[in-house]
Amino acid sequence: MSVKATARITAVPDGRGATALPVLESEGPLALRRTRSPEPGYARVTVVGAMSAPLGGDRLAIEARAEDGALLAVDSAAATVAFPGAGPDAGRASYALRLGAGEGAELRWLPEQLISACGSALDQTTRVELATTARLVLREEQILGRHGEDTGSLTTRLTVHRAGRPLLDQQLAYGPGAPGGWDGAAVLGGNRAVGQLLLVDPVFETAPLVSRVLGPTAVLTPLAGPGVLVTALAADARLLRCLLDEVLEELLHGLRAARGA
Numbered sequence: 680m681s682v683k684a685t686a687r688i689t690a691v692p693d694g695r696g697a698t699a700l701p702v703l704e705s706e707g708p709l710a711l712r713r714t715r716s717p718e719p720g721y722a723r724v725t726v727v728g729a730m731s732a733p734l735g736g737d738r739l740a741i742e743a744r745a746e747d748g749a750l751l752a753v754d755s756a757a758a759t760v761a762f763p764g765a766g767p768d769a770g771r772a773s774y775a776l777r778l779g780a781g782e783g784a785e786l787r788w789l790p791e792q793l794i795s796a797c798g799s800a801l802d803q804t805t806r807v808e809l810a811t812t813a814r815l816v817l818r819e820e821q822i823l824g825r826h827g828e829d830t831g832s833l834t835t836r837l838t839v840h841r842a843g844r845p846l847l848d849q850q851l852a853y854g855p856g857a858p859g860g861w862d863g864a865a866v867l868g869g870n871r872a873v874g875q876l877l878l879v880d881p882v883f884e885t886a887p888l889v890s891r892v893l894g895p896t897a898v899l900t901p902l903a904g905p906g907v908l909v910t911a912l913a914a915d916a917r918l919l920r921c922l923l924d925e926v927l928e929e930l931l932h933g934l935r936a937a938r939g940a
Contacts, residue, residue, distance in 0.1 A: 681736030681769065682707050688743040690722050690751035690784075698722035698749045708732035709741060716752060726755040726790065733772035733801060735764020740775040743788070747781035747810070755790040758822070758916075761831055763798035771800040771832070778805065780813035792820040792872075792916050795854060799831030807839040809846075815839070815879040815906075816931075818923060822916050823853055823871045830854040830871075839906075841879065846904045849875075867912060870896065872919040876909035878930055882937045883907065897922055 684707025693699040700722050705711045708728055716723035726741070733739050745751040761772060774793075780786040786807075795801065809815055819837065823830035832854040839847040851873070853861050860866060867873070883905035891899050897911035909926050913919035 682732060683738040684709055685740040685742065686711050688724050688753065689746065690749040691746045692748040696720060698751060709739060721750040721752050723752045728757060733774055734762050735769030735772055735800060737772040740777065742777045744779040745781065745784035745786045748783045750785050752787040758791045758794050760794045760796055761799040761801040762796050771802055774801060774803045776805040779808040780810060780815060782810040782812050785814040787816040789818050792822045794822040794825060795831040795833040796825055797828040797831055801833050803835045805837045809841045809879060811842045812881055815877065817877040820872065820874040820919055832856050837875065841904055846879065846902055846906055847908065870912040870914055872913040872916050874911045874919045874923050876923050876927055877906065879906040880934055881905050882934055886937050893926060
């Protein structure tokens, strides 16, 4: 039997230099827990999987918004694994992430990896709505198959709007049913881990970055707006995370320096 569930997070300033969570609603396999933040002023929420999901036919969603002036960081306790459904007629699963940040707010969306298990079929969509002065740090990682197995069918779409205008719209597809060449030398080149790191910050309007190669399988690309996108490939999840963590620390350090923090 398929599952339909939506979890919701809303963060607001508490008036004392911290961030409160007036809305923290778990549902189905999506359990939300407030956890200790390593940085002052931020509210941190960890997504804990309460059951195996998504399975074929499941309809899961998370809605997270940092209201004006709020600082919200969201991560997860473990990787999300897309599994096959209970039968051949289970259909594709969907996982919708609807994120937003208001004026002067910051949202950090840093979950663990999404693993596409052999035989699974998942469509993941991430839609982000940002105010003009909002800041965003977003990481997505896709691992194509568990150890020693082929990947499932996976499509992901990341759409970001800032002040109502499109900033990024990117769609990727892997596995059975994907356009030909997805696993060829011009795309994955034998790698099984794919990652994107997106930073949006008004600082980039006055201090834009330039495109550069970050090693043999990663590149940084400035967007037509105050943002940068890092795209990376790696042989496995550990190598991918090490690469993205290094780049993220460098970019955050540069932003702090540009703000004089």
